[in-house]
Amino acid sequence: MSALLDARNLGRTYRMRQGLFGRVLDIHAVDGVDLSVAPGETLGFVGESGSGKSTTGRMVLGLEPLDAGEVRFEGEPLPPTGSPAWRRQRTRMQMIFQDPLAALDRRLTIGVQVREPLDIHDIGAREERDERALSLLSLVGLSPVHAARYPHELSGGQRQRAVIARALATEPRLLVCDEPVSALDVSIQAQVVTLLQKLQDNLGIGMLFISHDLRVVRQISHRIAVIYLGRIVEEGTAEDLFQAPLHPYTQALVAASPEPGRGKIRRQPLQGDPPNPADRPSGCAFHPRCPVAEARCRDSLPSLTPVDGTRRVACHLVSRQ
Amino acid sequence: MAALLSLRDLRVAFDGVATLRGLSLDIAPGEALGMVGESGCGKSITWLAALGLLPRKARVEGSARIGGTELIGAPPALLDDIRGGRIGMIFQDPASALNPVLRIGRQLAEALRLHQGLTGEAARAEAKRLLDIVGIPDAARRLNAYPHELSGGQNQRVMIAMALAGNPDLLIADEPTTALDATIQVQILDLLGQLRRERNMALVLISHDLGLVAEHCDRVAVMYAGQIVEEAPSDDLFARPLHPYAEGLLRALPRLTGPRQPLDPIPGTVPDMRALPPGCAFGPRCPRRINACRSTQPRLREAGRGRRVNCLNDTASPAASGTSGRMTGDAA
Amino acid sequence: MLRFLSLRLGRAALTIVLVVTFAFVVLRLSGDPAMLIMGAEASPEAIAAFRASWGLDEPIWVQYFAYFGALAQGDLGMSMRDGRPALDMVLDRVPATLALTVPALLIKIGLGIPAGIYAALHRDSAIDRAVMVLAIAGFTVPSFVLSLLLVLLFAVKLGWLPSGGNQTLLHAVLPVLTLGIGGAAILARFTRSAMLEVLNQPYVRTASAKGVPWRRVVVGHVLPNAMIPTVTIIGFMVGNLIAGAVVVESVFSWPGIGRMLVTAVANRDLAVVQTILLLVAATMVAANLIVDLLYGVLDPRLRQAPAARGGH
Numbered sequence: 001m002s003a004l005l006d007a008r009n010l011g012r013t014y015r016m017r018q019g020l021f022g023r024v025l026d027i028h029a030v031d032g033v034d035l036s037v038a039p040g041e042t043l044g045f046v047g048e049s050g051s052g053k054s055t056t057g058r059m060v061l062g063l064e065p066l067d068a069g070e071v072r073f074e075g076e077p078l079p080p081t082g083s084p085a086w087r088r089q090r091t092r093m094q095m096i097f098q099d100p101l102a103a104l105d106r107r108l109t110i111g112v113q114v115r116e117p118l119d120i121h122d123i124g125a126r127e128e129r130d131e132r133a134l135s136l137l138s139l140v141g142l143s144p145v146h147a148a149r150y151p152h153e154l155s156g157g158q159r160q161r162a163v164i165a166r167a168l169a170t171e172p173r174l175l176v177c178d179e180p181v182s183a184l185d186v187s188i189q190a191q192v193v194t195l196l197q198k199l200q201d202n203l204g205i206g207m208l209f210i211s212h213d214l215r216v217v218r219q220i221s222h223r224i225a226v227i228y229l230g231r232i233v234e235e236g237t238a239e240d241l242f243q244a245p246l247h248p249y250t251q252a253l254v255a256a257s258p259e260p261g262r263g264k265i266r267r268q269p270l271q272g273d274p275p276n277p278a279d280r281p282s283g284c285a286f287h288p289r290c291p292v293a294e295a296r297c298r299d300s301l302p303s304l305t306p307v308d309g310t311r312r313v314a315c316h317l318v319s320r321q
Numbered sequence: 322m323a324a325l326l327s328l329r330d331l332r333v334a335f336d337g338v339a340t341l342r343g344l345s346l347d348i349a350p351g352e353a354l355g356m357v358g359e360s361g362c363g364k365s366i367t368w369l370a371a372l373g374l375l376p377r378k379a380r381v382e383g384s385a386r387i388g389g390t391e392l393i394g395a396p397p398a399l400l401d402d403i404r405g406g407r408i409g410m411i412f413q414d415p416a417s418a419l420n421p422v423l424r425i426g427r428q429l430a431e432a433l434r435l436h437q438g439l440t441g442e443a444a445r446a447e448a449k450r451l452l453d454i455v456g457i458p459d460a461a462r463r464l465n466a467y468p469h470e471l472s473g474g475q476n477q478r479v480m481i482a483m484a485l486a487g488n489p490d491l492l493i494a495d496e497p498t499t500a501l502d503a504t505i506q507v508q509i510l511d512l513l514g515q516l517r518r519e520r521n522m523a524l525v526l527i528s529h530d531l532g533l534v535a536e537h538c539d540r541v542a543v544m545y546a547g548q549i550v551e552e553a554p555s556d557d558l559f560a561r562p563l564h565p566y567a568e569g570l571l572r573a574l575p576r577l578t579g580p581r582q583p584l585d586p587i588p589g590t591v592p593d594m595r596a597l598p599p600g601c602a603f604g605p606r607c608p609r610r611i612n613a614c615r616s617t618q619p620r621l622r623e624a625g626r627g628r629r630v631n632c633l634n635d636t637a638s639p640a641a642s643g644t645s646g647r648m649t650g651d652a653a
Numbered sequence: 654m655l656r657f658l659s660l661r662l663g664r665a666a667l668t669i670v671l672v673v674t675f676a677f678v679v680l681r682l683s684g685d686p687a688m689l690i691m692g693a694e695a696s697p698e699a700i701a702a703f704r705a706s707w708g709l710d711e712p713i714w715v716q717y718f719a720y721f722g723a724l725a726q727g728d729l730g731m732s733m734r735d736g737r738p739a740l741d742m743v744l745d746r747v748p749a750t751l752a753l754t755v756p757a758l759l760i761k762i763g764l765g766i767p768a769g770i771y772a773a774l775h776r777d778s779a780i781d782r783a784v785m786v787l788a789i790a791g792f793t794v795p796s797f798v799l800s801l802l803l804v805l806l807f808a809v810k811l812g813w814l815p816s817g818g819n820q821t822l823l824h825a826v827l828p829v830l831t832l833g834i835g836g837a838a839i840l841a842r843f844t845r846s847a848m849l850e851v852l853n854q855p856y857v858r859t860a861s862a863k864g865v866p867w868r869r870v871v872v873g874h875v876l877p878n879a880m881i882p883t884v885t886i887i888g889f890m891v892g893n894l895i896a897g898a899v900v901v902e903s904v905f906s907w908p909g910i911g912r913m914l915v916t917a918v919a920n921r922d923l924a925v926v927q928t929i930l931l932l933v934a935a936t937m938v939a940a941n942l943i944v945d946l947l948y949g950v951l952d953p954r955l956r957q958a959p960a961a962r963g964g965h
Contacts, residue, residue: 261570
């Protein structure tokens, strides 16, 4: 199957000065990331803060420059950011953020904001746009009443629905969702996740779903990649990745995720602080916190290696099996 | 066992809008109680009200007693002794919960002076010991650090150390790990559990995350629209929730293990506290609502061993509906 | 730190050069000092001679470089009117101006900050509202209106205080009050909003939750944070010690820098105007520099570059 989105060897490096007149450091926020999304497929992207998961999401849209690698969308390389071709391309690839209130303009009604992309990109006849905006709203479960409201008059879940409706206005093929439900309450979270799944089923959209929440990612994704300090450490299908995690970091994430009914399991919590991209350990970046690290983990960087048909793992101890 | 702390018909209103609508709850010494619910349900307000930490415009009624001492309406000097003394409290975002312009050591020493009368070198030594207890490496040097120089997880450890300074009988942890990464979350929750067992300190864990509460608490109170809707031992609650809202929350929660099933979200949104429905606040969203729910406000009633439920529908009972009002008697 | 200081000093020097250049150009394009000083009846020969003696017949860029050449050697030029060194004339007036602005600054701080703190701690009380109404009045009423009102009341109607001049200490009371009240109003408002912002911070609740008595929460936790933004305003006021009294000095005929500036501008007394502007720019820049350094003292977060920590 040809990929909708195909990114190879993505790299992003920030330069940062340490202290007022210290030396300049290179921070590899994203390093050698490969990913692909097929039409109608959701790739889950899981990681903690500083893992580079959001940077990767912006890179595939051209919102963040690539220091290495290449992004292809529907087989074509991504046009230069800001060019007319890129802007046309962006109607096919939309992004949804965590905070819907920040994504909406508080001075405009929801209806106007959902219609706006149609006006900007001159989609459809002018007279039909209002009607199209209303049908988009009904698609995400909002009623015409909501079209006349302002963002602050809606609840958090309704706002995120409005953001999704606006993103769908240009009939995108790809949605990049960066923590789209993290700010929402549990019952509302389930509503939005279910909505996204339904839209995908009906419209065949490909999704890159970025989140720190393993449970939500498992629910919505077909495949899942786990990212640690800018590199993918494990990748597999949603069915079995968290069921049988192979990488020690994935295992720790699974053990750290609360699960009602699993009981009070005994586990060895990971030691140490969350990783700092400015101070990336040598070799396997996870080795200082890894319960099974060996000497070679300190020296050499494990590559992402296929283990069986669907699973790839970047761990010296797993590749050997 | 005698309760360590008892809340009776606690009510809070802001500008005439009730946000906490009559909450009664007992905490036993050394137990871990979870309080779950969505934002605005009153789970945090309950404890801010009990400790007198709400702004003056909040109207607080009812009773909160710890060891025979009434906290509601108590004089400031008494409250200052209880706060950080018998009852410690930690909050959601540790980075902003610590004063950015004061060194860690000074913030710890302040609590030690207030509750143990320690000053100078003695306070410093005790502060270092507390940082050791909560697992901060290189504690002596960290005393001189400012909060922004520590990570989020370390700052939360400092908050816990500060709460321990008064040797509390009860620690209120308000979403203590929501702002932290999953792997750090576990470290903090395990630390809280360990401290609770070692010190026989009761713990109230406030969280929006049912799974987290299930793993770390003996008993859970589920809140909705300013009231407890169900209270039960955690294992029982997750095995068989009685209240339709508790059940809905569990069905809306994606799982990490087992076969993947479509989520079953609760329809609608939480009601506006300024315009609550006349009967049961959950009624309009409830799949098991009966006629009475439209007009009658349910009361928390006994529903089996250690369980209470706030529902008019008899299906929300394990077997027979017990009416022996042990705690509900004064919850009217 | 060294890098920071040299950067700031470089920027300060640039600011001063720009201010002086601007004044130089504007003054020379806006009127002929020779005509003004010699008078309308002066013969063309006399005016030409005056111009030649002050170098005004040279192209403007020659004059400009000559001015900066002299400036580099500490020579600020002579007054065209008095023939005295401009710097001496200006420095002679500094004490008179400071005699107004320094007491006024003390009033601003002594009145404005406590009022702002009190208003914030008793938000929405009658006193809070009164303080805020006064504060808004204090900085919407221009200082010349306020000074005239004070003169009408205390000098004309009650006859308690003189309306102008500088003979006795009593003469200073009205100008100092005029300056002080307006500044206190600004500071009160600013302090109040800084306090309210800090009072809403989670760490204030933390302090209460650990049993710190409210008074000590305010003194030990709220004030140190609320003072950080307030320092900016105080710094600005300190920077204004020289230039802040132009209007008030004119109204009360107080022989300070401000009144000298007004006269010198009217007379196109180039060297004097430029010397005053140089002095004003230098004090403002110095005050700004001190504020920036104070920030580092008050706020530990600014002591190190944000780059030292990464992650998010």
